[in-house]
Amino acid sequence: MPELPEVETVVRYLRPRVTAARVAEVHVRRADLRYPVPVDAVLALQGCEITGVHRRAKYVLFDFTERTVLVHLGMSGRLFIEPSMGQPWEKHEHWRWHLDGPNGDGPHLLRYIDARRFGALDVFENEAETRHPLLERLGPEPLGPLWTxxxxxxxxxxxxxxxxxxxxxxxxxxxxxxxxxxxxxxxxxxxxxxxxxxxxxxxxxxxxxxxxxxxxxxxxxxxxxxxxxxxxxxxxxxxxxxxxxxxxxxxxxxxxxxxxxxxxxxxxxxxxxxxxxx
DNA sequence: AAATGAACCTGTTTGC
DNA sequence: TGCAAACAGGTTCATT
Known part of the structure; x- marks a missing residue:
């Protein structure tokens, strides 16, 4: 499904909806995506505030104060937000975050659904972004100045x-x-x-x-x-x-x-x- | 080093 | 209509 324009579209969709929100609860239903999801590290994000979202290549990167969460949609991944109303887990929904705020418009749910499980989720320290194994060898951004x-x-x-x-x-x-x-x-x-x-x-x-x-x-x-x-x-x-x-x-x-x-x-x-x- | 092909997994479309 | 094969937007890894 997603090439760079799709991922950029998702990031732009997410940014105003998650920035300054607090992750109230994390639930991981299946950890066997493309790579094993580091469940403990994701659970440790509970109570933390999302400070922003950015993109590198086709990776969605959620910024926290000290850590970054990397999400890849693979071929079939979807990432979206809804008001939290006790939705049952959808088929192939592998993890979800309950979000509080930022606008006092009630709790929301960030849901990740990926039938083929080619997607990924990882957590790393902010300063390690350029050294992450999935990011360190990437070529330049096609819309940036280094692509000539x-x-x-x-x-x-x-x-x-x-x-x-x-x-x-x-x-x-x-x-x-x-x-x-x-x-x-x-x-x-x-x-x-x-x-x-x-x-x-x-x-x-x-x-x-x-x-x-x-x-x-x-x-x-x-x-x-x-x-x-x-x-x-x-x-x-x-x-x-x-x-x-x-x-x-x-x-x-x-x-x-x-x-x-x-x-x-x-x-x-x-x-x-x-x-x-x- | 570079080229090739397999692998991961499931849903949908195509062809007999 | 039914069933199996082929195919799908991505990326890494092993093998030549």
């Missing part, structure tokens, strides 16, 4: 791997998942199967610009929704309606009216326009 054509060109040098796969490598650049990798290549007019090492500086420039615009447009649209993702105030994302190639095999290219093609690359569905992308 030069960085991409150097990452491509001498590599035979397809450019689409390289764009999905979190050590090179974070946040570009399977949907937006195809979309980025389309906007840059670069074929997704092109060996990375054959790209010119001009092509890298186009790819960096395309990755930024695709992700930014998706954030502006509230994230894309293929199935069950709901971001913001339960408003579905509308970026799916703006996809140029993803999932559109056999349909007309929005630019040249040729047929959109697809193939499997590294086991992932890949879409492109053979007429527009060289």
């Amino acid at each position: 054509p030069t960085v991409l060109l150097e990452a491509c040098a001498g590599r035979t791997t397809a450019i689409k796969q390289l764009l999905m490598d979190g050590h090179i650049i974070v946040g570009v998942g399977n949907i937006y990798a195809s979309e980025t290549c389309f906007r840059a007019a670069t074929h997704p199967l092109r060996p990375a090492g054959t790209l010119s500086a001009a092509e890298c420039e186009r790819l960096v610009a395309a990755s930024r615009s695709v992700l930014q447009d998706a954030i502006d649209a509230g994230g894309s929704t293929l199935k069950d993702f709901v971001g913001g105030d339960a408003a579905p994302g509308y970026f799916q309606q703006q996809l140029d190639v993803y999932g559109r095999q056999g349909q007309r290219c929005h630019r040249c009216s040729g047929l959109v093609g697809h193939c499997s690359l590294g086991g992932r569905a890949t879409y492109f326009c053979g007429g527009c992308q060289a």
Whole structure:
């Protein structure tokens, strides 16, 4: 489900709802997510105040005074807040926090539901963020200043791997998942199967610009929704309606009216326009 | 080092 | 209609 725009949408949704709230109770129903949930450390957050929420790559990071809670949604995770009214546990709901405040509008429930359990939850000391095993080797943020054509060109040098796969490598650049990798290549007019090492500086420039615009447009649209993702105030994302190639095999290219093609690359569905992308 | 493929788990869609 | 296979938005790890 979630690529970077979806996670950013979730973070923006959560921020005003949890900042300055106090975690009254923590309940962990299943600790066997992608990695074991450190139950004692999460329980120790009871009584603590959430000071903010931020995002790194596709990780949601809840800030506390001394600690940070890392949450990943995996492929099927959902994270949302509701007024607390004694809701029964939903199928595949693995943990929940009871929140007090911040506005005196009654107790709320932060619920985490993840059918496939590819998601994660971890707790660490604030100052350890850059040393966390899941965070320390990540590439730059695609919307930040460190993601430049030069960085991409150097990452491509001498590599035979397809450019689409390289764009999905979190050590090179974070946040570009399977949907937006195809979309980025389309906007840059670069074929997704092109060996990375054959790209010119001009092509890298186009790819960096395309990755930024695709992700930014998706954030502006509230994230894309293929199935069950709901971001913001339960408003579905509308970026799916703006996809140029993803999932559109056999349909007309929005630019040249040729047929959109697809193939499997590294086991992932890949879409492109053979007429527009060289 | 870099490329490839398997692994984690469940729900939904596709094909016979 | 029923059932099994294929597939799904992510990431790490082991193997070549």
